[in-house]
Amino acid sequence: MKTEAKRRFYIDTAMRMFLEKGYDQVSVNDICQRLRITKPTFYHYVEAKEMVLVQYFDEVQETVIDRIEPMVRKGEFLDALITGLTVYHEPAIRLGYDLFSVYIRSMLVEEGSTWRNDPRLQELMVACIDELQQQGLISNSADPEQLYYTLVHLDQGLCISWCAEQGGFDLAAAFYDSLASMLGLDETQLKHPAASRDAALSKQEYSNG
């Protein structure tokens, strides 16, 4: 197997084990045993146990651009915007709040990695907001960048609240409601209002590698 394929296989196997048994119940030893590799081999690809989650979510973020660009080309700016903003909802819901909490905790270290640091994604999202303002779908007239910045914090806060409430509310619906009220979204003008609400959830399929 090529290096990258190996790394992915290790990550996917570890993720599956976390899902089966719970994060705390799976040690790096267990993962190595299942993979039939030595610990140094594992650590060559993944620096630490929590980095399994970090690498997994990094990948989710990297692939989101590929999903958004076709939407933008088709003029589905709201779907593109919601998909880009809610990158983590689908994996969070599928993995469950406890595994997602481990990921969030892993970012809470000095010099920790940051959520959503891809400048290309940001540029695309700001352009979508600008477009939707011009079309009159978004009535909030604040600067598009400021709107994006606010939505990012709304999403971060909701993801953390969702972990705190132990998955006890519908993350995607709560985000959509707040987003629509904040932006002053004219839902009567939307061609498929329900489609936008579900955009973030329906368009990503996870392959088990």
Add this chain to the structure above:
Amino acid sequence: MKNPEVIERIYDTSLAMFLEKGYDKVRVSDICQAVMITKPTFYAYELSKEDLLNHAFEAGFDHMIVQPGGDSNRELMDAILGEEEKIITRAFTLGPSLVRSFLKNNINRPGLSVHWKEPWQSKMYEMIETAQNRRIIRNPMPAAKLLHAMNVVLLGYSFSFCTGSGRHLTIEKARRVLMTFMNVDCSKLEEGIG
């Protein structure tokens, strides 16, 4: 018997130690030594190290009394934003390292983003509704939902503040984020009673 003075001393001393040495480096036994109590006494107060940090973040929000200085639109919004700013000011005062420890400790504790008590909460609802009726706040969410959502936004802001991207964040920027979320009509702020 629980002595309220001792509890206060535990709170004050532990916070000073957290700020000085960092949360992870302070042990309960260090706190006991500084306060001059034994460990069994400490635990008799039914406190944990987590409780002490939570207290530093959450105490004091239950007896805030908000009163707009006057009845103008600007004074009304200043009162609403001023209260919300107290939350984020607390995070800035305690610093990124303690915010990280607080979030790590509480990531699975229900009600993390809500710490409002009565009568403060009703007063906030009332002010938000007034501002919505005057069309200063154009976000149409019911007041209770709007206030909750703003606290969620501030939770997200605290997260940014204590992770990689946080160095450039300011209280002023938090205020702008809240105004954007409420969709405030700034032209209305110069008017008198709407």
